Amino acid sequence: MFENLSERLERSFKILKGEGRITEINVAETLKDVRKALLDADVNYKVAKTFTDTVKNKAIGQNVLTSIQPGQLMVKLVHDELTTLMGGETAEINYEGHPAVILMSGLQGSGKTTFSSKLALFLKKKKNRNPLLVACDVYRPAAIDQLKVLGEQIGVPVYSEPDSKDPVQIAQNAIKEAKQNNYNLVIIDTAGRLAVDEAMMQEISAIKEAINPTETLFVVDSMTGQDAVNTAKEFNDRLDFTGVILTKLDGDTRGGAALSIRTVVNKPIKFIGTGEKMEAIDQFHPNRMADRILGMGDVVSLVERAQEQFDEEEAKKLQRKLAKNQFDFNDFLAQIAQIKKMGNLKDLMGMIPGVGKAIKDMDIDDNAFKSVEAIIHSMTPAERANPDIINASRRARIARGSGTDIQEVNRLMKQFEMIRKTMKTVAGGKLPGMPRFRK
Secondary structure (H helix, E strand, C coil): CCHHHHHHHHHHHHHCCCCCECCHHHHHHHHHHHHHHHHHCCCCHHHHHHHHHHHHHHHCCCECCCCCCHHHHHHHHHHHHHHHHCCCCCCCCCCCCCCEEEEEECCCCCCHHHHHHHHHHHHHHHCCCCEEEEEECCCCCCHHHHHHHHHHHHCCCEECCCCCCCHHHHHHHHHHHHHHCCCCEEEEEECCCCCCCHHHHHHHHHHHHHHCCCEEEEEEEHHHCHHHHHHHHHHHHHHCCCEEEEECCCCCCCCHHHHHHHHHHCCCEEEEECCCCCCCEEECCHHHHHHHHCCCCCHHHHHHHHHHCCCHHHHHHHHHHHHCCCCCHHHHHHHHHHHHHCCCHHHHHHCCCCHHHHCCCCCCCCCCCHHHHHHHHCCCHHHHHCHHHCCHHHHHHHHHHHCCCHHHHHHHHHHHHHHHHHHHHHHCCCCCCCCCCCC
8 A cells, every 4th residue: 555655755855955945946856756656646636736836835945954854854744735635634423313324325346335344343343333234235136145244244233125126215214223223323335336327326315315314425446546536526526425435445556546535525534444354444544644655654553453452351361471481372373363353464564664665565465374373273282382392203293284394383483482582571571681670
């Protein structure tokens, strides 16, 4: 996500020369390259021009402090303007209403049905809502079944009327069902089309008019670039939606939709999809996204994801085991499971400042842990609980059982021992070069 744009912007800032002040002369080449970088990222031309003009007006004549370089000041100005371009403030969901009703709209293939389920899980876990999913896509084969399967995965009920072809009536009946059964949130998945057409617009407009939703969200595939922005404008002209959801931001997207859509439709981006898993959803924070575009990482979001998987009681048990040097392969396996729940590995690593650029061309497979897990699962319970008993003959047997070779097993054993030593040192309160902590 945004790798090419980040790299181009970094090169642009290196062009900037000068001492003491930023002038029209020494900033012109930099902003010319910034504009090209934005256009290459599929940002709307008018948006890119307005953006660079605004940065230029704010930059010219600014004094450069002795402690920073002109390029560093330009990074700050571009960061602030990127944040403003994407909305400035984080946009929250409106929960007013009994129940609150969220109407999902978008083209077929944008990930609307899947994201309806992701949103239900997110609001259930993080906002303590009691959601009801509603299947109003009466045209796409298996759309109702898909929503039911996803609803079962996340533990959220799905309201459907398989024999009905009237989405307006289905939506109205679902809201009555929610009121009767104390669901305080209704998320309505509607039908999409392969392109914007009059029949589609009339239908979703009729649903909106009949149920008067608290939120109308437009789901858009961010990989479609400017087409996504144009489609959003057409939907907004008819629906006047309240917010945008960008899906597939973990893919090979140039990022133009994220940077253009807020300006073109003047509606906030509220959520983004960051992977295929049901937990792969983030609230959209413009300042954090600006950090990532400029290669600064996003440590706050990384910590938030880690905290979501954090179990206080398990952490205390692990702390006690570490202090006694009893960390074993069962604990190691549990830690891997927690990391996998946090989302796409490359996306997670990209949140660490400075790492995004280093891994840009690396193919980091989400199945990278598979061979490690296979090796651990090939161990006996006694071996997992007491790694010190794993001798050469046991390693050979483990390699055969896991479909790996002895070198991979030896490498894992060596890495595990290093991890165990490091964790014991940290748990004991003694880091290299530091005195032991005393209570």
